[in-house]
Amino acid sequence: MISPKKRYQQLKQEAMRLMRSGDLQHYLHKLRELHEMRRSTPGLRGLAGGAL
Structure with a gap:
């Protein structure tokens, strides 16, 4: 299992790749996934990742 x-x-x-390729719809979806993951995983709450 992956940590x-x-x-x-x-x-x-993946979000960075999508941003560079200009795929806005999928990029925003990945950002949403990142946000939800940070919100729901206690160990990741401090990872703001300011500059995606």
Whole structure:
């Protein structure tokens, strides 16, 4: 099983790729996933990741 922090990093990388490719709809969806993951996972609440 993948750790929450590792999954968070993967989602963040996917979001960066989508942003660079200009796929706004999927990029916003990934940002929403990141936000929900940070909100629901106690160990990730401090990871604000200011500059995605």
